[in-house]
Amino acid sequence: MLITCPSCKKQHSIDEKLIPPSVTMARCKKCGQRFPVKKGAGQATQPSAEATANQKRARKIGVSISKGGVGKTTTSVNLSAGLAMAGFKVLLIDTDTQGQDSFMLGLKTQAGLTELVTEELTAEETIVKARENLWLLAGGKSLAGVKRLIDRKDYGGEKTMAESLAPLETEYDYIIVDTSPGWDPLTVNVLFFVNELLTPVSLEMMTLQGLVEFLRSIAAIQKYRKEVALKYILPTMLDKRIKQTTIILDKLKQLYGDLVCTPIRYNSTLAATPAHGKTIYEYAPGCNGAHDYRELVRKVAGNKNLFT
Numbered sequence: 001m002l003i004t005c006p007s008c009k010k011q012h013s014i015d016e017k018l019i020p021p022s023v024t025m026a027r028c029k030k031c032g033q034r035f036p037v038k039k040g041a042g043q044a045t046q047p048s049a050e051a052t053a054n055q056k057r058a059r060k061i062g063v064s065i066s067k068g069g070v071g072k073t074t075t076s077v078n079l080s081a082g083l084a085m086a087g088f089k090v091l092l093i094d095t096d097t098q099g100q101d102s103f104m105l106g107l108k109t110q111a112g113l114t115e116l117v118t119e120e121l122t123a124e125e126t127i128v129k130a131r132e133n134l135w136l137l138a139g140g141k142s143l144a145g146v147k148r149l150i151d152r153k154d155y156g157g158e159k160t161m162a163e164s165l166a167p168l169e170t171e172y173d174y175i176i177v178d179t180s181p182g183w184d185p186l187t188v189n190v191l192f193f194v195n196e197l198l199t200p201v202s203l204e205m206m207t208l209q210g211l212v213e214f215l216r217s218i219a220a221i222q223k224y225r226k227e228v229a230l231k232y233i234l235p236t237m238l239d240k241r242i243k244q245t246t247i248i249l250d251k252l253k254q255l256y257g258d259l260v261c262t263p264i265r266y267n268s269t270l271a272a273t274p275a276h277g278k279t280i281y282e283y284a285p286g287c288n289g290a291h292d293y294r295e296l297v298r299k300v301a302g303n304k305n306l307f308t
C-alpha cells in the first residue's frame with residue numbers, strides 16, 4: 001500500500017503484510033515526522049500502474065572493481081560533479097570505510113550511510129548538499145558496523161542497503177555509488193542496489209587480471225539479480241609515453257569493444273585536487289583531467305552537446 005506523509009507529502013510504498021498488528025504509528029524516512037497509520041484504510045491507497053510507471057527513477061551507477069587505487073573515488077566524485085554541473089540532480093553515495101568522497105569535496109560530515117541504514121537518522125539528517133545539484137551520503141569508519149549488521153541477518157542481508165535507499169530513487173536523476181577496494185558484504189549490497197556498473201581500469205597488467213576476476217564475481221551476482229550489468233569500462237591513468245599502457249588499452253578495446261570509454265589520461269593535477277577539497281572542474285577546469293571527465297559525463301548522459 002502507499003502511505004503519504006502528511007507533513008512533507010512523501011509517498012512510501014509499504015507491504016501491508018509486514019506491518020505488525022500492534023503498530024499504529026509510522027515515521028517518515030524523509031522528514032522524520034511521526035503520523036498515525038491505518039492498515040488498508042484512510043490514506044492508504046494502491047498506486048495505479050500508470051502512476052508507478054510515470055514516477056521518475058534515478059539511474060543507479062556503481063563505480064566498482066576489487067583492485068585498489070585505480071581511480072574509483074576520483075571517478076565517482078568527478079562524474080557526479082560533472083553530471084550536477086550539466087543540470088542533473090545527483091546523489092553520490094560513499095560505501096567505503098575510508099570516507100574519501102567527503103574529503104575530496106571539502107566537506108566534514110557528521111553522519112552518512114551508516115546512520116541511514118541503521119535508521120538512527122533520516123535521509124534529511126544524513127544527506128548533505130555538496131554543490132549545486134549535488135548531494136552526498138558519506139561513508140567512513142562507522143560502515144564497519146553496517147557490515148556487521150548485514151552479517152548478522154539470517155537472510156536478505158544482501159538487500160539491506162537497497163531497502164534503505166529505495167525511497168531516494170525518485171528524488172534524483174543519478175545515484176552514483178563509490179565502492180571500496182576488495183570484496184565484502186557492502187560490495188555485494190551495492191551490486192544488489194545499482195543497475196549499471198562503471199569499472200575503472202588503470203592501464204597495467206595486474207588491473208586487467210583484476211577486471212577478469214571482477215567480471216566473474218558480477219556473473220555470480222547476476223544469477224540472482226539480472227538487472228545489474230557492466231555498462232562502462234573506464235581506462236584510467238593513460239600515459240602514452242609508456243608503451244605498455246597503449247598495448248593494454250588496445251587489448252581492452254579488442255576484448256570489450258564499445259564498453260570501453262575514452263580513457264582518463266594520467267594527470268598530476270587530478271592527484272593534487274583532493275588536498276584542496278575541490279572537484280577537477282573547480283580546481284583546474286582547463287587541465288586534461290577536467291577535459292577527460294567532461295567527456296565521460298557526455299558518454300554517461302548520452303549527450304555529446306553537454307558543456308559546449
Ligand SMILES: Nc1ncnc2c1ncn2[C@@H]1O[C@H](COP(=O)(O)OP(=O)(O)OP(=O)(O)O)[C@@H](O)[C@H]1O
Pocket residue numbers: 067068069070071072073074075096098179180181236237238264265266267268270271272274
Ligand atoms: N588520472 C589520474 N592521473 C593521476 N593520478 C590519478 C588519476 N586518477 C586518480 N589519481 C590518483 O590516484 C590515487 C588513487 O585514486 P583513487 O583514490 O581515486 O582510487 P580508488 O580506486 O578510489 O582507491 P581505493 O581503492 O583505495 O578506494 C589518488 O591519489 C588519486 O588522486
Ligand SMILES: [Mg+2]
Pocket residue numbers: 072073074096100179180
Ligand atoms: Mg576509493
